Amino acid sequence: METKYNDILFKEKLVSLFNEHRRKIGFNDTGQMSALRDNAFETFEKTGFPHTKIEDWRNTNLKNVFAHNYNVLFEAQADKPDIEKIFQCNIHNFDTHIIALYNGWYLSEDKHLITLPNGTIIGSLAQAVKEYPELVEKHYNKYADINENGLIALNTAFAQDGIFIYVPDGVETYKTIQIVNILDRDDKLFIQNKNLIIVGKNAKLTFLHCDDSYNYNRSFTNTVTEVFIDEGAVVDHYKLQNLNDSSALINTTYFHLEKESKLTSNAITLNGGLIRNKSNVILAGKKGKANIYGLYLVDKEQHIDNRVFVDHAESDCDSDELFKGIADDNATAVFNGHILVRKDSQKTNASQTNRNIQLTDKATVFSKPFLEIYADDVKCSHGATVGQLDEEALFYIKSRGIGEYDAKLLLLYAFAAKVINKISVEALRENIDDLVKKRLRGELAICDMCVLQCKTQEKTYEFEIDLSKI
Amino acid sequence: MLKIKDLQVSINGKTILRGLNLEVNKGEVHAIMGPNGTGKSTLANVIAGKPGYHIDKGEIIYKGKNILEMPPEVRAQEGIFLGFQYPVEIPGVSMTNFMRTAINEHRKYKGLDPMSAGEFLKLMKEKQKLVEIQAKLTNRSVNEGFSGGEKKKNEIFQMAMLEPNLAILDETDSGLDIDALKIVANGVNKLRTKENATIVITHYQRLLDYIVPDFVHVLFDGKIVKSGGKELALVLEEKGYEWIKDESSK
Ligand SMILES: Nc1ncnc2c1ncn2[C@@H]1O[C@H](COP(=O)(O)OP(=O)(O)OP(=O)(O)O)[C@@H](O)[C@H]1O
Ligand SMILES: [Mg+2]
Numbered sequence: 001m002e003t004k005y006n007d008i009l010f011k012e013k014l015v016s017l018f019n020e021h022r023r024k025i026g027f028n029d030t031g032q033m034s035a036l037r038d039n040a041f042e043t044f045e046k047t048g049f050p051h052t053k054i055e056d057w058r059n060t061n062l063k064n065v066f067a068h069n070y071n072v073l074f075e076a077q078a079d080k081p082d083i084e085k086i087f088q089c090n091i092h093n094f095d096t097h098i099i100a101l102y103n104g105w106y107l108s109e110d111k112h113l114i115t116l117p118n119g120t121i122i123g124s125l126a127q128a129v130k131e132y133p134e135l136v137e138k139h140y141n142k143y144a145d146i147n148e149n150g151l152i153a154l155n156t157a158f159a160q161d162g163i164f165i166y167v168p169d170g171v172e173t174y175k176t177i178q179i180v181n182i183l184d185r186d187d188k189l190f191i192q193n194k195n196l197i198i199v200g201k202n203a204k205l206t207f208l209h210c211d212d213s214y215n216y217n218r219s220f221t222n223t224v225t226e227v228f229i230d231e232g233a234v235v236d237h238y239k240l241q242n243l244n245d246s247s248a249l250i251n252t253t254y255f256h257l258e259k260e261s262k263l264t265s266n267a268i269t270l271n272g273g274l275i276r277n278k279s280n281v282i283l284a285g286k287k288g289k290a291n292i293y294g295l296y297l298v299d300k301e302q303h304i305d306n307r308v309f310v311d312h313a314e315s316d317c318d319s320d321e322l323f324k325g326i327a328d329d330n331a332t333a334v335f336n337g338h339i340l341v342r343k344d345s346q347k348t349n350a351s352q353t354n355r356n357i358q359l360t361d362k363a364t365v366f367s368k369p370f371l372e373i374y375a376d377d378v379k380c381s382h383g384a385t386v387g388q389l390d391e392e393a394l395f396y397i398k399s400r401g402i403g404e405y406d407a408k409l410l411l412l413y414a415f416a417a418k419v420i421n422k423i424s425v426e427a428l429r430e431n432i433d434d435l436v437k438k439r440l441r442g443e444l445a446i447c448d449m450c451v452l453q454c455k456t457q458e459k460t461y462e463f464e465i466d467l468s469k470i
Numbered sequence: 471m472l473k474i475k476d477l478q479v480s481i482n483g484k485t486i487l488r489g490l491n492l493e494v495n496k497g498e499v500h501a502i503m504g505p506n507g508t509g510k511s512t513l514a515n516v517i518a519g520k521p522g523y524h525i526d527k528g529e530i531i532y533k534g535k536n537i538l539e540m541p542p543e544v545r546a547q548e549g550i551f552l553g554f555q556y557p558v559e560i561p562g563v564s565m566t567n568f569m570r571t572a573i574n575e576h577r578k579y580k581g582l583d584p585m586s587a588g589e590f591l592k593l594m595k596e597k598q599k600l601v602e603i604q605a606k607l608t609n610r611s612v613n614e615g616f617s618g619g620e621k622k623k624n625e626i627f628q629m630a631m632l633e634p635n636l637a638i639l640d641e642t643d644s645g646l647d648i649d650a651l652k653i654v655a656n657g658v659n660k661l662r663t664k665e666n667a668t669i670v671i672t673h674y675q676r677l678l679d680y681i682v683p684d685f686v687h688v689l690f691d692g693k694i695v696k697s698g699g700k701e702l703a704l705v706l707e708e709k710g711y712e713w714i715k716d717e718s719s720k
Pocket of ligand 1: 482507
């Protein structure tokens with residue numbers, strides 16, 4: 001008898017699930033979406049799952065992820081969690097609109113799509129397809145590329161729900177929109193969401209995307225997010241990942257920037273079994289600006305892979321990447337930064353920095369910058385380092401009476417702070433700052449999620465004192 | 471307070487200190503002078519507990535205890551302070567947080583409660599005045615982007631904050647302008663009590679006009695080859711080290 005690899009078995013299972021549930025999966029689709037789905041499915045059937053022989057996946061092996069038997073939910077779960085409990089607490093001092101996906105499906109008290117007084121529409125993508133089919137169709141799958149890898153195709157074939165945000169032209173949403181992905185099941189779940197964010201001309205949006213586990217069960221999430229940023233719009237995008245050690249998360253985000261728009265994206269990974277964050281950024285109009293930042297703290301057997309592709313498709317654009325990470329125990333951290341400056345994209349300013357601290361011999365760090373430049377009038381810089389803690393600094397701190405543990409903590413925190421300080425929303429920055437400190441001290445529990453963490457912030461960790469506030 | 475007996479230290483297989491003896495008592499100021507590369511900083515580092523050195527022989531007795539096995543932070547909590555010849559820049563760690571952590575660690579060691587933010591702020595202000603260090607420096611990351619002189623002043627500021635029993639100042643005077651030198655010396659003098667002791671490592675007799683030592687030692691080739699009163703520094707200033715080299719090679 002032929003032995004099949006787990007990825008083949010899983011693929012076969014998904015293919016039969018798709019055929020079996022095809023009508024249910026697409027019951028909400030517009031004609032265009034339905035055709036996309038079938039096309040994507042064909043692509044997935046042909047390509048299958050990505051594997052380590054593909055350059056982009058060389059350092060991220062999904063083999064162990066496929067070794068489990070996952071369930072797929074083709075409709076929202078009937079029983080809902082205590083919504084009150086989820087929505088009652090909020091980040092201290094941080095006024096947000098919270099929207100949640102619960103085991104892959106939009107969770108709401110009543111309406112699945114709401115229009116804020118300023119005209120911003122937020123809610124479920126499935127609902128948006130029903131209510132605003134034209135708006136959705138105009139952008140749906142226009143930026144994602146089903147040929148990028150099998151998982152993108154798979155997501156496009158299967159995705160039924162996700163988050164939808166639309167900010168009309170000229171509207172500035174002052175309140176941060178917080179998207180919470182809640183996984184809470186007793187079985188192993190495979191979740192595929194698709195999020196669509198449309199930000200109109202000169203509009204402004206800040207959103208925070210939290211991926212949290214509520215328990216220690218295994219899960220596999222494959223999410224695709226498309227963000228369209230129209231002319232002159234400003235988008236601040238934050239990602240906060242605190243998943244359990246058995247979780248796998250593949251996150252692919254496509255940012256499309258029109259002229260003179262500005263994107264700042266900051267992904268903070270506090271915990272997770274296997275996480276792959278891929279950001280595709282297209283600077284499609286002149287004078288666009290993209291800041292892509294990330295901080296990752298991995299230990300035990302955890303694996304984090306951050307990938308950024310910045311396409312300078314037009315001239316006079318700036319991009320700035322800063323990724324910093326700490327790999328402890330047997331953890332693996334991967335960073336790949338690809339900057340493409342096309343032939344006519346003169347006056348491009350692109351910089352990319354990746355810094356890693358490898359705390360043990362068993363931890364592994366792969367860092368690969370890749371600059372592909374076809375224009376001549378460009379300023380590009382890149383730097384990648386993998387180092388240990390600075391022994392001289394460690395001794396200096398100890399010589400003042402601070403013990404090994406706190407001395408290391410001070411240095412690790414200082415290392416991470418550069419990325420945290422890029423967070424421009426103060427309340428969020430303070431909150432993430434606390435979470436990072438907790439994480440570094442090994443005190444961050446999986447249930448310390450951004451939303452449910454109702455405790456007021458800690459203010460007085462020994463080295464934390466801000467004199468300007470006394 | 472400090473008794474160093476027949477100390478022999480090597481680094482990477484190279485012997486630096488070769489049977490060094492030194493005794494420092496409460497209330498005393500000792501100056502250690504000597505040519506470049508003879509082991510002055512090595513001695514200071516070994517007393518403070520810097521890793522990487524191999525103690526081949528001898529002992530360092532501080533307050534009656536052999537401290538060679540003691541981790542550096544405990545030595546600091548026991549009252550040893552090293553003013554670094556080359557203070558380290560620590561980007562991202564603010565001076566304030568650094569000092570607050572240090573002070574509270576010292577207090578914890580003594581069984582005291584952590585200092586309140588208010589008390590701490592008051593202490594900072596008081597000590598800033600003492601060493602005439604600008605408040606804006608203490609709001610920055612530890613030594614980051616500080617000028618050479620500012621770094622040295624910052625060492626004295628930290629010393630003032632921690633009030634050590636035994637301060638070892640490794641070339642704290644080098645890189646300081648005349649005014650800064652006076653300020654630093656003045657700071658050191660104000661912190662002097664009958665209970666504490668200071669070891670100043672210097673190349674210049676000028677500092678000793680301001681911080682008047684009880685003893686001057688010459689460290690040469692890993693040993694203290696000559697000791698005397700403050701007038702020895704004047705002789706060294708005038709005659710250099712050649713005569714001592716000759717004398718000790720005899
Ligand atoms: N890590 C090391 N490996 C090898 N040799 C070292 C190391 N550190 C110091 N040394 C050597 O030890 C000797 C003593 O150095 P030390 O810094 O103690 O001298 P010093 O007396 O303080 O000199 P200076 O007056 O220039 O400050 C020097 O020859 C130096 O090169
Ligand atoms: Mg020296």
